Amino acid sequence: MSSTVDSPISSSKIQIHQLDRLAPRSAFLLFYAGHPPHQTMISSLSARHIARIARQQPLRLFSSQDSLVVTNVHEESGVAVLAMNRPPANSLSLELNEAISTSLKQIESNPKIQSVILASSNPTIFSAGLDITELISPSDERLPKFWNSLQQVYIDLYGSRLATVAAIQGHAPAAGCMLALACDYRIMHGGHGEEHLPTIGFNETQLGIAAPPWMGQLMVRTIGFRPAERALALGTLFPPSEALNAGVVDDVITEQSSSESNEVLKALLPEALQSQTSNPVMIKAYEEAACYAKIPPQARVASKLVTRSESLKEMQMTREDDTQHFCGFITHEVVQKNLMKYVEKMKQRGKAKKS
Numbered sequence: 001m002s003s004t005v006d007s008p009i010s011s012s013k014i015q016i017h018q019l020d021r022l023a024p025r026s027a028f029l030l031f032y033a034g035h036p037p038h039q040t041m042i043s044s045l046s047a048r049h050i051a052r053i054a055r056q057q058p059l060r061l062f063s064s065q066d067s068l069v070v071t072n073v074h075e076e077s078g079v080a081v082l083a084m085n086r087p088p089a090n091s092l093s094l095e096l097n098e099a100i101s102t103s104l105k106q107i108e109s110n111p112k113i114q115s116v117i118l119a120s121s122n123p124t125i126f127s128a129g130l131d132i133t134e135l136i137s138p139s140d141e142r143l144p145k146f147w148n149s150l151q152q153v154y155i156d157l158y159g160s161r162l163a164t165v166a167a168i169q170g171h172a173p174a175a176g177c178m179l180a181l182a183c184d185y186r187i188m189h190g191g192h193g194e195e196h197l198p199t200i201g202f203n204e205t206q207l208g209i210a211a212p213p214w215m216g217q218l219m220v221r222t223i224g225f226r227p228a229e230r231a232l233a234l235g236t237l238f239p240p241s242e243a244l245n246a247g248v249v250d251d252v253i254t255e256q257s258s259s260e261s262n263e264v265l266k267a268l269l270p271e272a273l274q275s276q277t278s279n280p281v282m283i284k285a286y287e288e289a290a291c292y293a294k295i296p297p298q299a300r301v302a303s304k305l306v307t308r309s310e311s312l313k314e315m316q317m318t319r320e321d322d323t324q325h326f327c328g329f330i331t332h333e334v335v336q337k338n339l340m341k342y343v344e345k346m347k348q349r350g351k352a353k354k355s
């Protein structure tokens with residue numbers, strides 16, 4: 001099935017192909033950047049989202065303080081912010097994943113916006129990765145939905161028409177690292193002294209699980225085969241300077257700097273992030289996002305897809321198998337035991353910290 005609607009991002013035509021056989025609830029958005037031979041895939045959307053765009057209806061905006069994500073847009077600079085807001089650690093639950101995808105789509109539907117900063121309302125944790133409680137003794141119904149929602153976040157972020165900048169204020173293990181790697185640019189905070197260094201990386205093997213192929217390959221594409229192979233096997237969490245050296249992040253910032261961007265940030269940041277207007281990571285993230293926003297969008301999107309369309313197509317084709325594999329693996333008795341042990345250690349650490 002295919003239909004054509006006016007593009008929300010330009011005067012071009014967008015053609016939508018429903019690929020039922022590959023991904024029943026998804027569709028590819030095919031964007032004609034110039035002539036038909038340059039047809040490129042921007043992103044995949046759920047059928048529900050596509051129907052809404054086709055009817056030109058705005059998606060619901062998550063903006064209240066107790067929402068799982070908070071967003072705001074600054075049309076003058078073409079930059080938006082999407083901040084995860086699930087205390088205490090922005091661990092990724094089914095609902096948080098869905099909120100990220102929905103809010104990203106909502107921002108994308110504003111033609112004046114070209115860049116988005118992915119941030120956290122927690123100044124010391126970007127995201128603690130998957131909510132481990134989703135993985136322990138899960139229900140047969142919720143587990144595949146949960147995994148699908150994570151796959152969708154990856155597809156939406158990695159294939160977004162927007163330039164995506166990760167403002168990594170603090171820790172970003174496992175799926176938290178995946179969120180950052182799915183963006184176009186990563187800025188990490190250098191930490192507050194040796195004892196409080198944030199870390200980023202795929203630490204899954206330390207939990208007795210393995211990153212799925214699409215996540216592992218994301219690291220391979222970011223830092224290269226051999227370093228990624230080793231980091232994945234060891235479950236390496238990189239502190240800021242090592243993350244920079246390895247290429248996991250593009251920039252590490254520590255120094256407080258006053259900047260002309262402070263005023264724009266006051267207008268751009270949602271209320272929950274107002275304390276971050278003079279945060280150096282946020283300032284640099286804004287400057288980078290504004291820089292991307294000045295590039296002609298059709299050229300920027302076409303160039304992004306040169307490196308991303310193949311892996312996104314692969315993801316769509318293997319998605320169902322990936323879900324089956326994940327559910328089988330996570331519910332395995334040995335894996336459940338490992339996860340329980342890990343959570344126990346995490347709780348003990350938390351108790352020790354509080355006492």
Ligand SMILES: CCCC/C=C\CC(=O)SCCNC(=O)CCNC(=O)[C@H](O)C(C)(C)COP(=O)(O)OP(=O)(O)OC[C@H]1O[C@@H](n2cnc3c(N)ncnc32)[C@H](O)[C@@H]1OP(=O)(O)O
Binds near residue numbers: 129
């Ligand atoms: C086939 C498999 C697919 C695999 C794909 C992805 C795998 C994952 O993403 S698994 C998740 C991996 N994440 C982690 O291992 C991180 C665990 N957390 C931590 O190491 C620390 O919490 C962190 C360094 C992020 C932050 O440290 P602190 O600032 O010291 O905070 P606390 O440790 O006190 O944590 C605060 C609070 O949050 C709870 N928490 C932390 N992480 C998670 C999580 N991933 N899921 C659920 N809950 C989490 C932690 O227990 C504390 O709770 P309270 O004690 O109730 O305050």
